[in-house]
Amino acid sequence: MAEAARNLPPEPLTVEAFLAWHDGTDTRYELIDGRMVAMAAPSPDHSVIAGNVAVLVGSKLRPPCRIVVEWGVPKGERTYWQADLAVVCRPWRPGEPPPAPRALVEIVSPDSADHDHGKAAGYREIDGLELILLVHADRRRIERWVRDGDRWIVTDHIGRGRVELPPLSLALELDEVYAGTSLEGA
Numbered sequence: 001m002a003e004a005a006r007n008l009p010p011e012p013l014t015v016e017a018f019l020a021w022h023d024g025t026d027t028r029y030e031l032i033d034g035r036m037v038a039m040a041a042p043s044p045d046h047s048v049i050a051g052n053v054a055v056l057v058g059s060k061l062r063p064p065c066r067i068v069v070e071w072g073v074p075k076g077e078r079t080y081w082q083a084d085l086a087v088v089c090r091p092w093r094p095g096e097p098p099p100a101p102r103a104l105v106e107i108v109s110p111d112s113a114d115h116d117h118g119k120a121a122g123y124r125e126i127d128g129l130e131l132i133l134l135v136h137a138d139r140r141r142i143e144r145w146v147r148d149g150d151r152w153i154v155t156d157h158i159g160r161g162r163v164e165l166p167p168l169s170l171a172l173e174l175d176e177v178y179a180g181t182s183l184e185g186a
Helices: 002-006 015-020 044-057 113-123
Strands: 029-032 035-038 065-075 080-087 103-108 133-136 140-148 153-157 162-165 170-173
Touching: 015 029, 015 080, 044 065, 044 080, 044 103, 044 133, 044 170, 080 113, 103 113, 113 133, 133 162, 140 162
Parallel strands: 103 133
Antiparallel strands: 029 035, 029 080, 065 080, 080 103, 133 140, 140 153, 162 170
């Protein structure tokens, strides 16, 4: 770990310099106002929830839409966030700028809740983005943010039930999202 710390580039960084840099480890980083911030390793429940949502949403999408894991979201010249999942509905080739996502998903842990809510607020400015899901890893709760013209409508889904995802013409059952986690029977 000390080796990685010695290899950090001088800050502040631009998004371009951040994307060109690699420390030779598996550590994941985000760029916040030109400063690199290491991301904590996901909990087992976080990983299972992300996998469940990826399968549940990805299996219902039709081309060219597809689910992408760990989608990078540039925000200006000095910020680059990492979303847990994205739905992208435009084809693109390596070397081309990635298209704007249609939907973004963050798996929220107690330690990341403030940061993830701040990211979601920033995501709302992305042209073409229609849906943001904040899926909590410590309780059965999904916050759904849906674009409605110039405004966003936020609804909370807590416990059991179904979360409609109108921009994607599909729905998620909370029991399926939380299957295989410590919250499965809660």
